Amino acid sequence: MSKVLIIDDNPSIGSALQMLLTLQGIDNDYCVSPTEGLERIDNDASISLVIQDMNFSEGENSGRQGRELFSKIRQRRQDLPIILITAWTQLEMAVELIKEGAADYIAKPWDDAKLIATINNLMALESLQREQMQRANAQQLAQQDLRQQYDLCGLIYQSEQMQSLVELAVKVARSDVPVLITGPNGSGKEKIAEVIQANSQISDGPFVRVNAGALPDELLEAELFGAEPGAYTGLTKTRVGRFESADGGTLFLDEIGNMSASGQAKLLRVLQSGEFERLGSSQPRRCTVRLISATNTDLPDAIRDGAFREDLFYRLNVIELRLPPLAERQDDILPLLHRFLGGQKNLSPSAVDRLLQYPWPGNVRQLENACKRALLVSGADILEADDFGLDLEAGAQSSMQSRMQVEPTRQMIEYVLQINCGVIAQAARQLGMSRQALYRRMDKYGISYQKSSSEQ
Known part of the structure; x- marks a missing residue:
């Protein structure tokens, strides 16, 4: 069962939050210190969301302790949603942590209805992402097993x-x-x-x-x-x-x-x-x-x-x-592009975006022919969308982000990293997620990476 962990040194706030969550039927736990909170996270896999304060010592109001706790939680559980409890004096830092991957922040005093709605949405999203991740991993293993047992003729x-x-x-x-x-x-x-x-x-x-x-x-x-x-x-x-x-x-x-x-x-x-x-x-x-x-x-x-x-x-x-048809199996487009280009040239981020939007009425054969054309007509190392000779604007149906929905596949992440030469910031923008979210997916899939100095 999913559980919310509250970490706050103020017992009255902790009790108020616990009562609110309990009345809504949301299982929860409470601890007063970062050390105790991290220990609970280490030992309780059912924790699926954290509500944490930004300060834990009397007289401390910089938010530094909250940032440290946030970072330590991230090191342990990359995908764990974190809601920050902040006073107006720490609002700027809370916004910074949102950019680094925090799920949301609540200002004191909070609105009960909005907080419950946020928690329910985040827990539902976390559950969906976990299911999608498990399904993606299971599918990848199943495909590897299939290729080991059978001759798939390069399919x-x-x-x-x-x-x-x-x-x-x-x-x-x-x-x-x-x-x-x-x-x-x-x-x-x-x-x-x-x-x-x-x-x-x-x-x-x-x-x-x-x-x-x-x-x-x-x-x-x-x-x-x-x-x-x-x-x-x-x-x-x-x-x-x-x-x-x-x-x-x-x-x-x-x-x-x-x-x-x-x-x-x-x-x-x-x-x-x-x-x-x-x-x-x-x-x-x-x-x-x-x-x-x-x-x-x-x-x-x-x-x-x-x-x-x-x-x-x-x-x-x-x-x-x-x-x-290819339009009904859009996860196959990037791997097919990669195969037909044969590693000779890469795609620009905008080309990937537009090619994924295209409905490919001629299916795989059309995609293969378009790749042959692009390789012949372009003298550049990076192919642009216009090199493929398609009416991409008329064929556009939806954005790349909507196609990826919540969880991009491992192969999609690896391909986008490749065409962006491993630059996390560019790959994250193309995938429609934050750098921190991309790092979390890479950790989940076991994709190795090194942060550049600009991304430290």
Whole structure:
């Protein structure tokens, strides 16, 4: 259970605060000295907020003792919210400590309702941050474990959505059931198909790719099933089809939703019987193929419109993997930028801000192409937003800070530190937090740092 610790040498103030908090159902504890308060913090993990006085000796009104206590609490518990109790004579110092990471200050005499509202908000925020931190750490460990156990084929991601999808992909990879990968163009459907093949029981077999939706009817049968010499004008030797080429491995049929009605019928016949014939031959052939298909088409809608066969849909869709657009997994943008730039150049803080705001309608493919363009057109070591050739102003949806919400990920912090050459003040501004808050996140994630002389 969360607890508020009150540290004040005036018993009447301590008693008044304890009574106020108790009446509001807020668990609390009280001590009269900094030494006792620090000991409680060291030994009681349930303390989630501190209310501390600024002076602890008779005749002392400089606030120096309060600053010392604040610093010692920070050394012990970086994320612990601290509310300062201040008289008007220490108001200036209280404001300074707010800039250094104190949560708030209350002036004597205080407003009970405002104080309770502040405490409730801070405790709720602290609980949310703790949950987010735990979730981020758990996700990072899960991703590390996944990469150690499976071949992810260089797949780059950081988001929870992609973590869930990849976990499902490697889970179904060991079976031989057909898989349907859905998602918008350029989102990485083929990469997910590669991951499935690489972790399947037939990973040593061929991985054959076909853009099924781009094949005209007159070529589809020969392309998929092969053709004998003389089957059509100009064919003088046997043409091996994609099904035969994929024997003992995986056949990836991309853009299956654009396949013609005739093509769908022919494909369904093969899936039902397990047999096919080369064009110009009556000899049945069989092969063992794991089928993975992909589409950006809403197949249920296409079925209702009569554009896609329902029986074929159920043959293909034993397992569906939905790949979300990049706009729905914004935590993946920075890692992908880092990969596609290949360490050749860095991004300016304003470029990062604007690229994170962009909705990326072309998804990962558009981001990769934009990075290629930026590397080609810019002669500078630091890339600016305009180098990417995007209508960033029209595409802007929200600020970088709102995307990061309460808790930036470890990878995001590391990347922003990198592009700011380790300058904490610049990185903190870009992340939308104070330097002290950034130091606390770095400590939590175990990111090493050195304070510059200007930041001491």
